[in-house]
Amino acid sequence: MSETFVSTTGWKPNPRAARRRRADHLATAFGMLMAGILVLVLASILWTLLSRGLSGLSAAAIMKPMGPPGSSSGLANAIVGSLVQTFMALLMATPLGLGCGIYLSEYGTETNKFASCVRFVSDVLMSVPSILVGLFVYQVLVAPFGHFSALAGSVALAILAVPIIVRTTEDMLRLVPTSMREAGAALGATRWRVTLSLCLRSAKTGVLTGILLALARVSGETAPLLFTSLGNQNWSFSLNRPMASLPVTIYQYAGASYEDWVQLAWAGALLVTMGVLAINIAVRVSARRG
């Protein structure tokens, strides 16, 4: 919209219009400022992470396990612990989330009260404070057995991942045109065949996106692991014992008064953030291509 006025005609802009234009400019500046602040915050976070974390991110930090302060220790067991627990969590959450999402989209019609109830509950679960999930799993899987375990941590992460997978699976399956289901049925395919081999297959990319987003979400979670997998200074591959994880290690080390531990916390924070952001960017890029 051009807002220049040619004064040679003798026409003058009226003051109301001028005021409205001023308001428009002010609002633009305000919006730009607000967007700028958010971008600046992201830049500041990335800068803080890079400037403090990069120097600690050596081969030793990745290859060596955790240890007492001053012993040139690393984060290796925390990194592996995080990978194991998120992998286990996805292993549990994916079938459950897919099943629930399929149920909601294929059987959950408008009139199905049970389905709308599940849909609501899944939404509630998505916004439950993650620390409460940790408390819940503590009561179910830690207190009765008398010890913390990596399995409990994985279950807590799985509970956080399920509603994300449910939501994307349902949304993506709903995008599959009815004509495709009808075509499958006309060819004599049974319903489960139509659902799995036609609908789920054509919605594959979207469903995979949901699983990846769930992975990104849970791999940075700290609160649900505090009371479940607890953390561990030593190597441990048993699901029945406490296991270290990157976020919990960051939490323990960031508040420590040993300089090398704080350094490791920043290196870990950099690793976690880069991993999470890389997954998000990959998902976005592939979505744009698809």
Added chain:
Amino acid sequence: MTLATATQPDEARDKAGVSHSGSRRSGPDTAFHLLVAASALLVLVVLGGLVLLMGVGGSQAFRTFGLGFAFHDVWNPVADQYGAWAPLFGTIVSTLIGVAIALPLAFGTAFWLTAMAPPRIAAIVGTAVQLLAAVPSIIFGMWGFFTIVPFMARTVQPFLTHHFRHVPGLRFIIHGAPFGTGLMTAGLVLAVMIAPFMTAVMRDVFAAMPAMLRESAYGLGATRWDVMWKVVVPWSRTGMIGAIVLGMGRALGETMAVTFVIGNVTAVGWSLFAPRSTVASLIALQFPESPAGSLRLSALLALGFILMLLSFASLALARMLRGDTK
């Protein structure tokens, strides 16, 4: 209902090889239906169990202190006296500060991105805002602790105390030693954490408005801000309130980021710059040192139950408002 029809053995098909009511059913089909329905049921059970166990675990505290538990402001593990008011107060005030700051951030960003920014720049800025939403909360905590806390302690608090110390109403809000931690710092960090989510919802709400309304207003000579303020905002009011409530729900339960910057002192007071605690941060800090079966553990679970209720209420409210717009 659907469960009932599904479990009925489909005898018609078995006998005659044809299906009644137009849909083929078979053993595997029923099994598949049962399987997916069971996973839906499991999701239901998980939430039910979550609420139930929190309530059962907290019952000892509720029995000991009665309903006054929620409004009693002493949290003293040494004397075994527990009241929820101090952390609840911290949660509510830090959430309100966070939402109050996040609202202009989100609204301004959503407005600029949908109506003002050149498409290419809008795509970049939009992606950056979405990435901000993906940053794990513990990272926000560390960033807040090493960036915002020193800034508050060295710049904001001395400035405020110097200039507003003698203003009667403000004195209570700003007094306190310059630790840099407290409700204000927590509110600031919460604001930048929830603003991306609110921006995303607001962008969706703005985009859902029929283009006709917008174009008619432009046709009448309205500026972009006129269109925003007099057409888009009134049209999408409930959706925007939904965005606010959604942000509120996230801020209520935020744990790691708040634990880093709030100072963790269980006290009640109006100063926004003195160390406080929130429900989530108190649970994170004190749970590991509470022995099983103790009154303290029960009090923490009771706090969790109250937080669950708050988060549930905010989601139900958001759902209700979103339902209105449809």
